[in-house]
Amino acid sequence: MEYQLSAELTAPENGPDLDPLQQVGVVALLDSRLSRLAGIEGPDGVEITPVEHAVHAHLGGANVSWLLDAPALVFAEDATRAVLEQLLEETELLRGWQVKHCAVTATDDQLESALAASTEPADDGVIEIDPADQLELTERRQRLLDASEYLRAFELDAFGFTDGGDVTEQEARYVAGAVMHGVEMVTDELFGDIQLLEDEDGTAVDVEALWVMDELPQQYADQYTALFAKQLLVTTAILGYRLTQEEWTAPLCLAEALALHVVKSRAELELDLADAMPEERAAEIFAHFDDYAFADGAHEELYDVSDLEAFDSDVITWFRPDPRYNDTAGLHPYLTDED
Numbered sequence: 001m002e003y004q005l006s007a008e009l010t011a012p013e014n015g016p017d018l019d020p021l022q023q024v025g026v027v028a029l030l031d032s033r034l035s036r037l038a039g040i041e042g043p044d045g046v047e048i049t050p051v052e053h054a055v056h057a058h059l060g061g062a063n064v065s066w067l068l069d070a071p072a073l074v075f076a077e078d079a080t081r082a083v084l085e086q087l088l089e090e091t092e093l094l095r096g097w098q099v100k101h102c103a104v105t106a107t108d109d110q111l112e113s114a115l116a117a118s119t120e121p122a123d124d125g126v127i128e129i130d131p132a133d134q135l136e137l138t139e140r141r142q143r144l145l146d147a148s149e150y151l152r153a154f155e156l157d158a159f160g161f162t163d164g165g166d167v168t169e170q171e172a173r174y175v176a177g178a179v180m181h182g183v184e185m186v187t188d189e190l191f192g193d194i195q196l197l198e199d200e201d202g203t204a205v206d207v208e209a210l211w212v213m214d215e216l217p218q219q220y221a222d223q224y225t226a227l228f229a230k231q232l233l234v235t236t237a238i239l240g241y242r243l244t245q246e247e248w249t250a251p252l253c254l255a256e257a258l259a260l261h262v263v264k265s266r267a268e269l270e271l272d273l274a275d276a277m278p279e280e281r282a283a284e285i286f287a288h289f290d291d292y293a294f295a296d297g298a299h300e301e302l303y304d305v306s307d308l309e310a311f312d313s314d315v316i317t318w319f320r321p322d323p324r325y326n327d328t329a330g331l332h333p334y335l336t337d338e339d
Helices: 020-036 071-088 108-117 131-150 169-200 216-222 226-243 252-271 279-293 300-302 313-319
Strands: 003-010 047-058 063-070 100-103
Touching: 003 071, 003 169, 020 047, 020 071, 047 071, 047 169, 063 226, 071 100, 071 300, 100 169, 131 169, 131 252, 131 279, 169 226, 169 252, 169 279, 169 313, 216 252, 226 252, 252 279, 252 300, 252 313
Parallel strands: none
Antiparallel strands: 003 063, 003 100, 047 063
C-alpha cells in the first residue's frame, strides 16, 4: 500500500535564516540523496519502496513530501524518520539539522485498510497484532496523553467528560492531546504551503497539491496567496498560544475559526493513527468540543458552495476581529490589510 508522508526538517536553532541561494542548495542536496534510494529496509527486513518525493526549503529548514510503498503504515513512518535522520547525519552541510515532524497523511480508506491489515484474524479466528505495531500504538497514545497537559484553555468537560457521563477521562485526554498535535501539524504544513506558493508566485489554483490550503473553502482558492498563507500561519500561532492559556474565548476572527477547523481534522488523523478510539466515538467527543470552542458554526457556511454570499468574498477580511466571534480583540500587525 502506498502512503504519503510529510516531514519537517529544521536547521539549527541558533543559526541564521536560510537565504535564497542556501535554500536552493538544501533542496539540491536532499533531492539528490533521496533520488538515489532504490529501496529501504525496514524492521525485520521489511522492504519499503520509495515512489516519488518533493523537497521545498524555507527560511528555517525544509519540507519533504514522500510517497512510499510499504506493507503497513507504521513501517512507512518509522522508515521515513530513520532514513531522514541518517541522511542529515551523513550530509556534512546539514549537520545539526533535525527531523522535527514526520507523519503519514492518508485518506480515510487508506487508514482503515492499514489498521485492518495490522489486525487481520488468524485462521483460528483470533486477532493477532504484531508486537512492533502494538508498541507503536502504545507510544502514540502516550504521546497524546502527554500533549493533553499543554491544553489548558479547556477543562475535560469540554470533551464530554463529566461525572456519570459516558466519555472516560482517558478518551477526553486523548482528544485534547490530539488537538495540540494538530496545531503542530498545521503549523508545519503551512510552512510548506508558503514555500510552494512562493515558488509558483501564484495562488492555490496554480499549485497542484497543498496541505492546509486544500482544506479551506475552495471557491476562494484564487485568493490563497503566499501572503494569505503567512497570515494564516500567524493566526495559527496565536491559536496555539491561546490554547495553552487558562481561559478561552471563541475564535477572534473567521480565519482563526478556520484554522481550528483544520486543526480538528489533523487531530482526527492523530486519533486514527493511534487507534485510540472508533471514528464515531471521536466524532461524538468533537461535537462536545465544538460547543465549547466555537461561538457558532458560521465558519462552516464557507464550505457551502451554494451560498457564496454568506461571507464577504474578500478573504483579507477573514483576519479582522469579527463581532460574531470577538469584537474586543486587538489585531496582530502582520494581519492588517494595509499596504
